[in-house]
Amino acid sequence: MSASETSRYVRLRVELLLEVTDPDQLTAAALERVESDEFLPDEERTHARSAVREDEAEALAYLVEPTDLIGEVPGVDLAQASWSSERAEHDPEAFAWEEFDGEDGEEDGDYLDEDEDEDEDEGEERGLRP
Numbered sequence: 234m235s236a237s238e239t240s241r242y243v244r245l246r247v248e249l250l251l252e253v254t255d256p257d258q259l260t261a262a263a264l265e266r267v268e269s270d271e272f273l274p275d276e277e278r279t280h281a282r283s284a285v286r287e288d289e290a291e292a293l294a295y296l297v298e299p300t301d302l303i304g305e306v307p308g309v310d311l312a313q314a315s316w317s318s319e320r321a322e323h324d325p326e327a328f329a330w331e332e333f334d335g336e337d338g339e340e341d342g343d344y345l346d347e348d349e350d351e352d353e354d355e356g357e358e359r360g361l362r363p
Contacts, residue, residue: 242312247302250323253289260285263292294318 253259263285267278284291299316303309 245302247299250321251293252323253293256289259289259292259296263295266295288320290318290320 264282267273267281267285270278273281281295285295294316297316297318300311300314303311
């Protein structure tokens with residue numbers, strides 16, 4: 234690809250840390266999603282049920298649609314998407330969160346985590362290509 238072709242693409246990275254406050258409610262919602270997925274083959278549905286019951290991170294992965302983040306954003310087409318979920322430890326003291334600057338809608342910076350390794354991916358990645 235030439236420089237002009239690659240400049241048309243933008244990689245948007247979003248990282249969220251979620252607290253599961255009601256595991257039973259999360260699992261029930263994920264099971265409902267698995268059961269209602271008309272495109273999921275029976276063999277995969279059986280595996281999905283088991284994964285959702287055993288792991289809250291898997292349950293969350295079945296419920297979250299990162300592609301919804303772009304929704305009706307004008308002037309863009311989704312070229313490719315992938316996401317993963319994994320259990321994580323949370324120590325509020327370990328992160329140095331930068332303040333959000335509400336004046337210009339920009340963050341003053343990103344969060345910093347000295348122990349984070351961007352290449353490390355322990356979660357199961359899900360992909361979508363429209």
